[in-house]
Amino acid sequence: MPEPPKSSALVIAQGLTKRYPGLKALDNVSFSLSRGEIVGYVGPNGAGKTTTMRILTGMETGFEGAAWISGMRQPLDRKGILKEISYLPQDVAFASWRTARETLWLFGRLSGLEASALRQRVPLVLQQVGLGPKADLRVGGFSRGMKQRLGLAQAMLGHPKLMILDEPFNHLDPAGRQHLKGVLTELGRQGVSILFSSHILADVEELMERIVVLRKGCVIFDGTVEELKAAHRDAEVVEIGFTGILPHSRLSAIPGVARVEMAASTVLRLHPTPGAHLLDVSTHVLGQMIASGHGIRYVKPLVPSLETIIGRMTDDVLDVATEREEEASAC
Numbered sequence: 398m399p400e401p402p403k404s405s406a407l408v409i410a411q412g413l414t415k416r417y418p419g420l421k422a423l424d425n426v427s428f429s430l431s432r433g434e435i436v437g438y439v440g441p442n443g444a445g446k447t448t449t450m451r452i453l454t455g456m457e458t459g460f461e462g463a464a465w466i467s468g469m470r471q472p473l474d475r476k477g478i479l480k481e482i483s484y485l486p487q488d489v490a491f492a493s494w495r496t497a498r499e500t501l502w503l504f505g506r507l508s509g510l511e512a513s514a515l516r517q518r519v520p521l522v523l524q525q526v527g528l529g530p531k532a533d534l535r536v537g538g539f540s541r542g543m544k545q546r547l548g549l550a551q552a553m554l555g556h557p558k559l560m561i562l563d564e565p566f567n568h569l570d571p572a573g574r575q576h577l578k579g580v581l582t583e584l585g586r587q588g589v590s591i592l593f594s595s596h597i598l599a600d601v602e603e604l605m606e607r608i609v610v611l612r613k614g615c616v617i618f619d620g621t622v623e624e625l626k627a628a629h630r631d632a633e634v635v636e637i638g639f640t641g642i643l644p645h646s647r648l649s650a651i652p653g654v655a656r657v658e659m660a661a662s663t664v665l666r667l668h669p670t671p672g673a674h675l676l677d678v679s680t681h682v683l684g685q686m687i688a689s690g691h692g693i694r695y696v697k698p699l700v701p702s703l704e705t706i707i708g709r710m711t712d713d714v715l716d717v718a719t720e721r722e723e724e725a726s727a728c
C-alpha cells in the first residue's frame with residue numbers, strides 16, 4: 398500500500414479518477430487542505446464536486462488515485478476517518494415526527510457520542526445554527542432552510558476535524574447565509590477544516606481562503622480568490638456615461654479596444670483586448686470622445702464578479718455524459 402505523502406495537510410486528494418459507464422466523472426483530481434482551512438469547491442452542474450466529496454467520505458469506493466485524511470487512507474481506513482469528519486449532503490432528509498433535539502440526540506448516540514456529552518452539545522449546536530428556539534418542534538414542520546440548518550448542526554455535533562459540506566447555503570435566505578458564514582468562519586478559527594461546494598458565489602467569496610475550480614471532472618484552478626481575479630483582469634471593463642450621439646465604430650478602431658458595447662443610448666462599455674492596459678485604453682478613448690465634442694458624465698471600472706469569472710472559465714454549461722467520453726480527457 399502506498400505511504401501517505403510527506404505533508405502536514407489534513408486532506409490529500411491525489412489523482413482521483415472516477416469512471417461511470419461511458420463517462421469520466423473525475424479525471425486525475427488532486428488538491429489538499431490544511432488544518433483550519435476553508436476551501437470552496439466550485440464548478441458547474443455535473444463537474445464532479447459531489448463525486449469527490451463522496452470519495453473523501455468513503456461513500457464512493459470504486460475509484461483510482463488516493464485520498465488521505467489525517468494520514469489515513471480511504472476507503473481502507475474508513476472507520477478511523479469517520480471519527481474525524483462529518484458530511485452534509487446536498488439534500489438533507491430527516492424523519493418528520495422527531496423534534497430537532499431528538500434528531501440530533503439519535504444521530505449522536507448512533508455515532509457513539511456519550512449521553513453526558515450530548516446533553517451539553519445538542520443545545521449548543523442548535524443555538525449556534527440559530528435553531529435554539531425551535532429545538533422541541535417537529536422537523537416535519539420545518540422549512541427547507543431550517544432543515545438545512547439542522548443538517549449543519551448534525552455535521553457539527555461530534556467536533557469533527559474536517560467538515561465536508563455539499564451546498565450548505567442551499568435554501569437559506571440572505572440573513573441565513575450571513576449567519577452560516579459567521580458559524581463556518583468561527584469553526585475555521587477553532588481549527589476545523591471545511592471543504593464546501595456552492596453555486597452562490599457572491600455571498601461566500603470572503604469565506605473562502607482558497608478556491609478549487611472543477612470543470613468536467615478536472616481541476617482547472619487552485620488558489621486564492623485574489624489570485625483568480627488577478628488572472629482574469631482582462632475581463633474587466635470600463636463603463637462610460639456620455640452626452641451626445643456616439644459613432645462608436647471609430648472607437649472600436651482604437652488600439653487595445655476589443656469591443657464597444659452600448660449598454661444604453663448614452664452608456665458604453667469598453668472591452669479591452671487581452672493583454673491591453675485598461676487605463677491606457679480608457680484614456681485614449683476618453684481623449685477621442687472629448688475631442689469629438691462629447692460630454693463625459695461618468696467613468697466607472699466594472700470588475701467582474703467571481704460568478705462571471707467562474708462562468709467564463711467553465712463556459713457555464715451543463716455537462717452531459719455524451720460530452721465526456723470515458724477515455725477522452727477534458728483536462
Ligand SMILES: Nc1ncnc2c1ncn2[C@@H]1O[C@H](COP(=O)(O)OP(=O)(O)OP(=O)(O)O)[C@@H](O)[C@H]1O
Pocket residue numbers: 417418420422440441442443444445446447448449716717718
Ligand atoms: N451513480 C452514477 N452513475 C452514473 N453517473 C453518475 C453517477 N453519479 C454521478 N454521475 C455523473 O458524474 C458526473 C459528476 O456528478 P456530480 O454529482 O459529482 O457533479 P456535481 O459537480 O456535484 O454537480 P451538481 O452541481 O449538479 O451537484 C455527472 O455527469 C453525473 O451525471
